[in-house]
Amino acid sequence: MGETYLHRPVLLHECIEALAIRPDGIYLDGTLGRGGHSEEIAKRLSDKGRLLCVDRDRQALEEAGRRLAPWADRITFLHGNFADLDALMDRAGVAAADGMLFDLGVSSPQLDDPERGFSYMHDAPLDMRMDRDDALTAWTVVNQWPREELRRVLSQYGEERYAGPIAAAIDKARRKAPIETTGQLVEVIKGALPAAALREKQHPAKRSFQGIRIAVNDELASVSRMLQAAIPRLNPGGRLAVISFHSLEDRIVKSELAAAAKGCTCPPEFPVCVCGKTPQVKLVTRKPILPGEDELEENPRARSAKLRVAEKV
Numbered sequence: 001m002g003e004t005y006l007h008r009p010v011l012l013h014e015c016i017e018a019l020a021i022r023p024d025g026i027y028l029d030g031t032l033g034r035g036g037h038s039e040e041i042a043k044r045l046s047d048k049g050r051l052l053c054v055d056r057d058r059q060a061l062e063e064a065g066r067r068l069a070p071w072a073d074r075i076t077f078l079h080g081n082f083a084d085l086d087a088l089m090d091r092a093g094v095a096a097a098d099g100m101l102f103d104l105g106v107s108s109p110q111l112d113d114p115e116r117g118f119s120y121m122h123d124a125p126l127d128m129r130m131d132r133d134d135a136l137t138a139w140t141v142v143n144q145w146p147r148e149e150l151r152r153v154l155s156q157y158g159e160e161r162y163a164g165p166i167a168a169a170i171d172k173a174r175r176k177a178p179i180e181t182t183g184q185l186v187e188v189i190k191g192a193l194p195a196a197a198l199r200e201k202q203h204p205a206k207r208s209f210q211g212i213r214i215a216v217n218d219e220l221a222s223v224s225r226m227l228q229a230a231i232p233r234l235n236p237g238g239r240l241a242v243i244s245f246h247s248l249e250d251r252i253v254k255s256e257l258a259a260a261a262k263g264c265t266c267p268p269e270f271p272v273c274v275c276g277k278t279p280q281v282k283l284v285t286r287k288p289i290l291p292g293e294d295e296l297e298e299n300p301r302a303r304s305a306k307l308r309v310a311e312k313v
Helices: 003-007 012-019 036-043 058-067 069-074 082-091 108-112 138-144 147-157 163-176 182-192 206-217 219-233 247-262 293-298
Strands: 026-029 050-055 075-079 097-103 234-244 281-283 306-312
Touching (some): 012 036, 026 036, 036 050, 036 069, 036 097, 058 069, 206 219, 247 281
Antiparallel strands (some): 281 306
8 A cells, every 4th residue: 555556557558558659649648647647658759749638636737747847848737627628628739639548537646635525434524526626515415415316326326226215314414414524424324224235345435425426526427528529639540548447437438439430320220321420430449458467466446447449540
C-alpha cells in the first residue's frame, strides 16, 4: 500500500501500445489523475508533438503538472469534464488528435483523501465531487432527492440489490435530521441490510457509495457524451483507448464503439441501407484487454479494469 502502489497507472504498457504513439503526433489524456499515463505519452513525443491533459479536479492538474514539468513545452493542461471534449479541444486550438486515452476510474488521491467524502472507510462530509466547482454534492443527493429517485440511483448505478430498504432507511433517518457525514451514511446503510449481507466479503456500503458517486458526477452520461465527441475529433488512423472499471461503464463503451464500427443503423429487415451511415472506427480489440497477473499482484485496484481500443477509419 506504499507510494508506488498509489502511483501505478492501470494497464500502462497496454495503453501505450494501443495508442501507437508517433513522436510528432497530437494526443489527449482525458483523465489526467496522477499523470502516470501522460508521463509515458509525453516521454515518447518530440518537441513537435503535443499532449492535452484534461481533468475535472484542479488539484490533480496542479499535482500532475509538477510531475510532468520536464515535458511542459509539449503539454497543455485543461480543467474540465471530458464530456465537453469539443469545447476543450477548441480552447486548446486543436482540431483533431492522433490518439486519446480515457481512464474512467476514480483516481486514487480522490479516494484516499478522507476530506473528499468518496470513501466509506473514513468519516468525512458528504461530498464526492470530482470537480469541486460543481454545485451538486452527495449531501444533496442523500438528503434532498426523493426516496424513489434514491432507490433508482442505488439500484441502477450501485447495482445494490437491497436498494429499496436502504433508500427507505435513508429517508427515515433524514426526516429526523440531515445525514451530514459518510460515517453516518454507512451506519444507516448497515442498519438497513440483513445479517447475511453484512457478512459478505465486500464492505456493506460499497455499492451504495458507488451509486451515489456516479449520480453526483453524472458519470455514465458523461462517458456517452465523451465517446460521441471523441470519435469525430480523431485523425484517420488515430486510436481511442478507454479503460472502464465497472460493468455499467464497460457496457456503454462497448455499445458506443460497436455502433461506431457498424455505421449503418437501418433495421435488419431492410434489404438495402438507406441511412447512408458508414463505419467511423474499426475495433482493434474485439474483447477487452485485462490486467495480467503481475499487475494484479502489484495493484489490486486494477482487478476490474477493462481496456477497449478502436481506430478511426
